[in-house]
Amino acid sequence: MAVDENQLCVICAWRGTCSKKFSGGGGYLHCADFVRDIALKPPQEIKKVNILLTGKPGSGKTTLVIKLVTEMISQLRVRPGGFYTHETKEGFFRSGFKIFSFDGKEAVLADTKLESPYKSGKYGVDIKALEDIGVASIESAVSDKDKDVIVIDEIGSMETLSDRFKEAVLKALDSPKIVVATIQHEGNGYIFQIKNREDVKIIEVTEANREMLVEKIIPMMS
Numbered sequence: 001m002a003v004d005e006n007q008l009c010v011i012c013a014w015r016g017t018c019s020k021k022f023s024g025g026g027g028y029l030h031c032a033d034f035v036r037d038i039a040l041k042p043p044q045e046i047k048k049v050n051i052l053l054t055g056k057p058g059s060g061k062t063t064l065v066i067k068l069v070t071e072m073i074s075q076l077r078v079r080p081g082g083f084y085t086h087e088t089k090e091g092f093f094r095s096g097f098k099i100f101s102f103d104g105k106e107a108v109l110a111d112t113k114l115e116s117p118y119k120s121g122k123y124g125v126d127i128k129a130l131e132d133i134g135v136a137s138i139e140s141a142v143s144d145k146d147k148d149v150i151v152i153d154e155i156g157s158m159e160t161l162s163d164r165f166k167e168a169v170l171k172a173l174d175s176p177k178i179v180v181a182t183i184q185h186e187g188n189g190y191i192f193q194i195k196n197r198e199d200v201k202i203i204e205v206t207e208a209n210r211e212m213l214v215e216k217i218i219p220m221m222s
């Protein structure tokens with residue numbers, strides 16, 4: 001059933017200059033002189049944008065995510081949920097990755113020495129760690145009213161070994177909350193599907209632009 005548009009609304013009735021008289025009826029307060037402000041977009045045209053950061057390995061995507069989270073908290077006063085990853089090294093060489101949730105949990109996500117039936121390149125992947133920390137943090141951020149932004153670092157071949165992870169990412173993207181995620185630079189199938197959603201903005205991260213991207217992205221979230 002369509003709602004009568006001539007009702008009390010934030011477009012005109014709450015302006016300080018409003019002195020109109022309203023009458024009740026049908027659960028609404030009606031305004032006989034209602035006029036839509038054409039300078040404002042109708043609600044259906046205002047859509048959230050999920051931000052996907054992509055780039056070649058070593059471009060600094062995770063470093064950018066951490067900087068973004070810091071600025072989100074200090075500038076926008078938002079509360080992030082989700083997780084981020086960090087590489088581990090043996091000497092000068094990368095040996096694996098650890099996973100950290102924003103509620104303080106951490107574990108080894110993948111390592112060259114990890115024995116696992118799940119493999120991504122030279123790394124054995126601990127799917128239980130991914131799901132217990134990464135997936136659980138996404139699911140919690142979607143449902144927790146005290147979390148404003150969902151951070152996912154990253155959506156890649158390693159993480160998409162988990163069907164539960166893939167489902168959690170889709171639920172996060174479909175939620176009313178903004179998602180800030182890193183995503184594998186190359187990929188087809190599921191990764192291609194995520195990149196081609198209408199509600200995502202893909203930003204290429206390079207060594208040349210990564211220092212300037214925080215100032216570009218923060219206004220997109222406010």
